Amino acid sequence: MAERTRPARRGDVRPSAPRPRREPDPEVTRRRGLVTLGAVLLVVALLTGGPWVYARVVAPQEREPLVLPEETHEPATVAGPLDVEGTWQVGPGSEAGYRIDEVLAGEAVTVVGRTQEVTGALTVTGGMLTQVEVAVDMAGVATDESARDAYFRRALDTTTYPQAVFRLTEPVDVSGLATAQEPVLVPVAGTLTLHGVDRPVTLEVEARRTPDGVQVAATAPVVLEDFGLSAPDLGFVTVEPQGTLELLLELTR
CATH class of the missing domain: 2.40.128.110 (Lipid/polyisoprenoid-binding, YceI-like)
Structure with a gap:
């Protein structure tokens, strides 16, 4: 007797062909590296130069x-x-x-x-x-x-x-x-x-x-x-x- 094929049911997982591995875009990798380096340098600058930044830039003018006050009226x-x-x-x-x-x-x-x-x-x-x-x-x-x-x-x-x-x-x-x-x-x-x-x-x-x-x-x-x-x-x-x-x-x- 010929084997009967069970119809596919909802939820069954069908094997799929493996997707080809994509190599990372060198330009994207370079940009991410620059962003990470910039963030690290910013943190270091704030930790070591924060007081200088506050005193020279952030703090309001003394x-x-x-x-x-200067006189605004006439002496008379x-x-x-x-x-x-x-x-x-x-x-x-x-x-x-x-x-x-x-x-x-x-x-x-x-x-x-x-x-x-x-x-x-x-x-x-x-x-x-x-x-x-x-x-x-x-x-x-x-x-x-x-x-x-x-x-x-x-x-x-x-x-x-x-x-x-x-x-x-x-x-x-x-x-x-x-x-x-x-x-x-x-x-x-x-x-x-x-x-x-x-x-x-x-x-x-x-x-x-x-x-x-x-x-x-x-x-x-x-x-x-x-x-x-x-x-x-x-x-x-x-x-x-x-x-x-x-x-x-x-x-x-």
């Missing part, structure tokens, strides 16, 4: 110190004597912060923190500056890097010590500001409260009358250790032990 608009007597408030547009140098894996970077959360008042009696209290919200101070700001807030414990405060300790003669057409330079001695620690500091102050009031720019050196703070040294970044406090105040009645 912000200028807080100084008196501030002609005549200025009544400096009384209480002056720290008004809108005031700014404060710090400036400190750090070395990031061998590359020098100047870190600048800024905030406009500044309040306070000054009192002039008989041509003498007799009272000053200026407060800065330290939790609001920001640089170009959020991770650095978070470390800054932890180091200062801004939850416990939210403000830095400057208070006058010695009267200062500011009577010359009443008639001066140029900025007046005066040292102002006081106490800086930072991180819950009080230390004497002297602000180098430059004051100028304006049509709307008085502008004041001030700086003072700050040694971190004096306020119970340690300059962080994380191996790849080292912070200098001393920085500069900066103030730019818009004083109004």
Whole structure:
């Protein structure tokens, strides 16, 4: 009896003829090799030259110190004597912060923190500056890097010590500001409260009358250790032990 052929069923695997092996395209192989090499070189560059790239390319341009802005009004608009007597408030547009140098894996970077959360008042009696209290919200101070700001807030414990405060300790003669057409330079001695620690500091102050009031720019050196703070040294970044406090105040009645 002749053998009957079973009809093919769905799912049966039929043997197929082997496909001829294709040789890799030399041009494709070369391109893949170049891409792989480029990726490896990029990783090496980031690991070894990342700090240089950050300091020279990625990091934003260093912000200028807080100084008196260029005058935009005519001298005649501030002609005549200025009544400096009384209480002056720290008004809108005031700014404060710090400036400190750090070395990031061998590359020098100047870190600048800024905030406009500044309040306070000054009192002039008989041509003498007799009272000053200026407060800065330290939790609001920001640089170009959020991770650095978070470390800054932890180091200062801004939850416990939210403000830095400057208070006058010695009267200062500011009577010359009443008639001066140029900025007046005066040292102002006081106490800086930072991180819950009080230390004497002297602000180098430059004051100028304006049509709307008085502008004041001030700086003072700050040694971190004096306020119970340690300059962080994380191996790849080292912070200098001393920085500069900066103030730019818009004083109004």
